[in-house]
Structures are given as structure tokens and as C-alpha cells.
Amino acid sequence: MNRMRVLxxxxxxxxxxxxxxxxxxxxxxAALAKHVSLRVIVPRSAPDVNFDNFTLTGLNNLRVEDLQTxxxxxxxxxxxxxxxxxxxxxxxxVSETTVEQIHMEPGGEIRFSQTTRTQLEQFKMGELxxxxxxxxxxxxxxxxxxxxxQTEFDVVHAHDWMTxxxxxxxxxxxxxxxxxHVHASQYDRAGADARGWIYEIEKYGMxxxxxxxxxxxxxxxxxxxxxxxxxxxxxxxxxxxxxVAVFTTKKKFPEKLVLxxxxxxxxxxPEFFLEIASRVLAVNKNVRFVMAGTGERLKPLIESGAFRxxxxxxxxxxxxxKEKVNELLSMTDIYCMxxxxxxFGLSALEAAQFGIPAVISKQSGVAEVLKGALxxxxxxxxxxxxxxxxLLTDDALRxxxxxxxxxxxxxxxxxAAAEKVIEIYQELMDRSLVPSP
Numbered sequence: 001m002n003r004m005r006v007l008x009x010x011x012x013x014x015x016x017x018x019x020x021x022x023x024x025x026x027x028x029x030a031a032l033a034k035h036v037s038l039r040v041i042v043p044r045s046a047p048d049v050n051f052d053n054f055t056l057t058g059l060n061n062l063r064v065e066d067l068q069t070x071x072x073x074x075x076x077x078x079x080x081x082x083x084x085x086x087x088x089x090x091x092x093x094v095s096e097t098t099v100e101q102i103h104m105e106p107g108g109e110i111r112f113s114q115t116t117r118t119q120l121e122q123f124k125m126g127e128l129x130x131x132x133x134x135x136x137x138x139x140x141x142x143x144x145x146x147x148x149x150q151t152e153f154d155v156v157h158a159h160d161w162m163t164x165x166x167x168x169x170x171x172x173x174x175x176x177x178x179x180x181h182v183h184a185s186q187y188d189r190a191g192a193d194a195r196g197w198i199y200e201i202e203k204y205g206m207x208x209x210x211x212x213x214x215x216x217x218x219x220x221x222x223x224x225x226x227x228x229x230x231x232x233x234x235x236x237x238x239x240x241x242x243x244v245a246v247f248t249t250k251k252k253f254p255e256k257l258v259l260x261x262x263x264x265x266x267x268x269x270p271e272f273f274l275e276i277a278s279r280v281l282a283v284n285k286n287v288r289f290v291m292a293g294t295g296e297r298l299k300p301l302i303e304s305g306a307f308r309x310x311x312x313x314x315x316x317x318x319x320x321x322k323e324k325v326n327e328l329l330s331m332t333d334i335y336c337m338x339x340x341x342x343x344f345g346l347s348a349l350e351a352a353q354f355g356i357p358a359v360i361s362k363q364s365g366v367a368e369v370l371k372g373a374l375x376x377x378x379x380x381x382x383x384x385x386x387x388x389x390x391l392l393t394d395d396a397l398r399x400x401x402x403x404x405x406x407x408x409x410x411x412x413x414x415x416a417a418a419e420k421v422i423e424i425y426q427e428l429m430d431r432s433l434v435p436s437p
Contacts, residue, residue, distance in 0.1 A: 004425055006032065007153040007170065008040045009144055009163040012128060013056065016046045020346055021183055024215075024239055025159050029054055031240070031418035036425070041147060043123045043140050059123040059143055067120075067146045133162075134197065141166035145173045155179060155425050161186070161198060164205025171208065177428040179421075180209040182219055187226045188267055188341040203227045210431075211424050213237050215344040216365020222341075235424050238369055240414035241349040249330040255288045255313075256333040256392055259356075261325065261347045264295030269338035269361065269378050274301065276338060278308055279385035284392060285313075292317040292328060329354040334391050339364050340378050348373070349412055352405040357398055359387040369412055372404025 008029060012022035029040055030053070038054035045058025120143070122136065144166040148156065157179040158167030164180055171178040186199045206212050206229045213235055214220040220236045223229045251257060258277070262268040270291060277289040291301065291314070298316065305314045320328065329335075335351035337360040345366035348358050358373040360366060367375055374387035391398050 003035070003037045004155070004422075004429065005037045005153040006039070006425065007148060007151060007156045007176075008032075008038060009156065009158040009166050009170070010040055010042045011140075011160060011162040013040070013042045013045055013058075015049060016044060016058075017128070021160055023242075024183060024346070027240055027242055027414040028417055028421065031414040032421060034415075035418065035422055039151060039153070041144055043128055043136060057147070059120055059140065062120055062143075064120060067143065137162050137165060137201070141169045145169040148174055155428055157181065157421075157425075158205075159183065161202045161205070164201055168205055168208045177210040177432065178208065179211045179213060179424060179428070180205055182206070182212060182214045182223060182343070184343045185219070185222060185226075187222050188219075188343055189265070191341075192226065203229075209233070210428055211235055213421065213424065215239050216368055218363065218365045218368065219343040222343075235420075237417050237420045237424075238365065238412065239344050239346055239349075240417045241346065241353060241409065241412055242414070244326065244350070244353050246354050247326075247330050249327055251331045253288060255286050257331060258287055258289050258334045258336055258388060259328065259332040259351070260289070260291045260293075260336055260338075261328075261351070262293050262337070262339075264291070264293050264297040264301060266297065267340055267342070268293075268295075269340045270295075270297055270301055271304070272338040272340075272378055272381055272384075273336060274304055274308065274310070274314075275381040276336065276384045276388065277310060277314060279381060280388050281310070281313055283385075283389055287388075287392065288313055288315065290315045290317060290328065290332075292320050292325065294319045325350075326354075329356065332356050334359060334388055336384065336388065337361060337364065337366075338378050338381075338384060342366070349409065352409050355402050355406075357391050357401040357405070359384055359391070370405055370408050372401045372408070374401065 010025040012019055014022050014026050029038060032038055033053040039057065040054060041057045043058065044060045045056050047061050122139065128136065148170040153176060156167055156170045156176050158164055159181045160183045167178050167180060170176070185202055186194045206223060206227055211233050212223055212229060214223050216238060217236045220234045223234055224231045260270065260273045264270050273291065280287055302316055305311060329351055332351065332354070335348060335356045335358045337345055337348050337358065339345060339361045340363060342361060342364035345360065345364045348360055348366045348370060351358055352370060358370055360370065360373050360375055361378040362375050363378050367373065374391065376383040376387065391401065
């Protein structure tokens with residue numbers, strides 16, 4: 001039996017970029033490739049890295065000649081549907097003063113020219129998340145469509161908003177069904193009132209997709225409610241976690257350690273972590289709190305912690321690589337994730353692998369997976385502080401939470417996620433075999 005052929009579009013990929021999106025894309029790709037013929041296209045990949053069971057193509061490694069074999073003309077259909085395109089902006093701080101109207105007409109003729117060379121060159125330098133992110137998103141979609149027209153595949157699968165336009169373009173160019181994977185949304189980053197060009201791309205892409213895969217039921221509710229997407233085409237699939245070599249490190253201080261790990265942005269709720277720490281310390285001084293990560297909230301958080309008198313109990317590590325994160329996890333007693341809106345929350349699974357009991361926000365996807373974790377609404381700092389104190393003082397409770405997490409982790413694999421995704425692919429293939437009425 002012939003293997004199903006899948007074209008996957010991603011934005012970052014290890015080892016070149018080890019962000020959460022890239023780690024998830026690699027984990028799912030490696031698991032999927034056991035069952036399907038897979039090609040992955042990303043803006044930039046390490047030139048000397050190859051994967052045994054799937055093909056990875058980075059635009060930074062292409063030559064203009066690689067794209068000139070596409071026959072005929074390509075007529076772009078999607079871009080006139082998007083109201084705005086960025087000139088120069090931070091993707092997480094969108095301002096309407098930094099955008100301009102697109103003047104491309106649907107069906108506009110695009111020919112191969114020096115433009116293709118310029119498009120490829122921009123992926124060889126600079127930051128993928130730099131001030132020209134919007135331009136890169138649009139150009140990636142154009143090049144991905146050209147590559148797709150010289151590739152044989154059955155389904156196209158695009159990861160997160162930066163690739164949504166590319167996914168739609170590939171669908172329009174080839175007629176193949178489109179799956180969009182939602183790892184995070186503008187709703188999570190900027191709140192329920194968030195609008196602007198990123199929101200418009202997300203909404204447009206999900207409307208055009210045949211199936212939308214959110215990383216949790218929580219995110220699926222956001223997709224349906226905030227973006228108005230038909231629930232019938234939403235199929236949540238939880239992330240998996242790569243196995244790690246678990247070890248224990250002796251702390252250099254006698255106190256218990258409570259850890260926050262993540263970007264220091266409003267979405268992750270770091271201010272709530274400060275408030276939780278203050279309430280725990282009011283009851284129990286035998287605790288130290290560590291905030292690992294960096295972001296635009298770092299300086300005000302340090303100032304707020306000093307103002308509250310938490311300096312002797314609170315530590316900011318800044319950015320940590322994977323090895324340092326694991327070292328920190330190996331000495332942590334409790335993991336705390338008070339996220340305001342967390343599509344999944346892979347770091348909580350990683351903490352559970354180290355046998356660390358978790359106190360997590362109900363507004364997170366991982367709360368659906370870690371059934372035994374102690375949970376509270378992100379704003380309920382009183383209850384979160386109580387959960388932490390209970391775990392610090394009740395050994396029986398602590399062991400129950402850890403044991404349940406072990407069972408949950410055993411079922412949270414990328415192979416399990418891949419099986420669900422393949423069922424979605426097969427559903428789309430079966431649809432294509434049904435004759436139109």
C-alpha cells in the first residue's frame with residue numbers, strides 16, 4: 001500500500017531554532033514520518049542537518065534555479081483578502097499605525113524573475129522574528145506555493161499563523177486539502193479584544209482550512225468562539241513530550257524551590273506569580289521562588305519584587321538553554337504556571353517528567369492532560385498560594401499528584417499525537433474520494 005504523502009509548513013525547526021513551536025514541529029514530524037511520506041518546508045534550517053525518515057527544506061538553502069522549473073504562471077489569490085500587511089513591527093505589540101493597505105488584486109500575474117532571488121536572500125540573514133516579520137510571512141507563502149507546485153503530496157499541514165497564508169496559497173495552487181495547526185493565537189498574546197493583521201491572517205487561514213487542529217480543547221474553544229470557526233472542522237490534538245534523562249541535583253540552599261518557567265509576558269502571568277509568592281511567604285518563609293525566562297516584563301517584575309520586599313526569597317535567572325533548564329528542574333520542588341491564556345503549556349509536562357508536582361492555571365491546555373495537577377483560575381492567587389503551601393506540607397497529597405502525573409505523562413507522547421493527526425489526514429482523503437453531488 002502506498003504511503004500517504006504530506007507537505008508540512010513550519011516556521012522554526014531545531015537545531016537552528018529551539019523555541020516551543022520548533023520543538024513541537026520536530027516532535028510531531030518525527031512521529032508522523034513513521035507512517036507517512038513527509039516533506040517539511042521552513043524559512044531557515046541548518047544546512048548540515050538531515051533527518052533519516054523525512055525531508056527538511058530550508059529556504060535559506062535553496063537556489064533560485066530550484067524554483068524555476070515550475071511551469072506556467074502562478075496567480076496569487078489570497079493576499080487581497082488580508083486587510084493589512086506590516087511595514088515594521090514587533091509581532092506581539094501590533095499597532096494600527098504600523099500597517100498599510102495591500103494593493104494586490106486577486107489573480108494577479110506573478111512571473112519568475114529577479115524577485116525570486118531577492119525573496120530567497122532574505123531568509124539567509126536576519127532574525128525570523130525581527131521587525132520585517134510580516135514581509136517574511138508573505139514572501140514565505142509565495143515561495144512555498146512555488147515549491148508545492150513541483151512536489152507530489154496528498155495533504156498540506158501548516159503550523160501556526162506565520163505559515164497560514166502559505167498553507168492557503170498551496171491549497172489554491174494545488175487543490176489539496178489544508179490542515180492548520182494552532183499552537184498559539186493573537187487572543188492568547190494580546191487578549192480578547194485583540195485585532196489587527198495577525199488576527200486577520202489567523203481568521204482567514206482557519207476559514208479557508210479544511211481541518212483546524214488546536215493543541216487543546218481550551219484553544220479549540222478560542223478558535224470557535226473568538227474567531228467564529230465552525231466547530232465541526234475543529235479537531236483538538238494535545239502535544240506530546242520528548243523523553244528526557246531525569247536526574248536530581250542537590251540545592252545549594254535548604255529552602256524549598258518553587259519555579260516559574262517561560263517568557264516574561266503578560267500572557268504567562270508573571271505578575272500573578274509574584275503575588276502568589278508574597279502570599280506563600282506570609283505563611284511559610286522556608287521557600288525560594290525562581291522566575292526563569294526573559295521578556296519585556298523582566299525589569300518591572302524585578303522592581304515590583306524589590307518593592308514587595310521579596311528580594312531575599314526571589315531569583316530571576318534570565319534566559320536559560322535546555323541544559324540549564326533541566327538542571328533547574330532537577331532541584332525544583334513545585335512547578336507553578338499561572339498563565340492568563342496558555343494554548344498548551346509544554347513546560348508543565350517537562351516538569352512532570354522530573355517528578356515535580358504542578359500548580360497550574362485552569363486557562364491552559366495542559367490542565368486537560370495533567371489530571372492530578374492542582375488547578376485554579378489564573379487570577380485566584382489565594383487558591384494557588386494555598387495549593388503550593390499544601391504541597392509543601394502534605395506529603396501524601398504531594399505523592400498523589402506526582403503519581404497521577406506519571407500516568408498522564410506515559411500517555412502524552414508524540415506517537416499518540418501523530419496517530420490522531422493521521423486519522424485527520426485519512427478523513428480528508430476519504431472526503432476527496434466521495435463524488436460531488
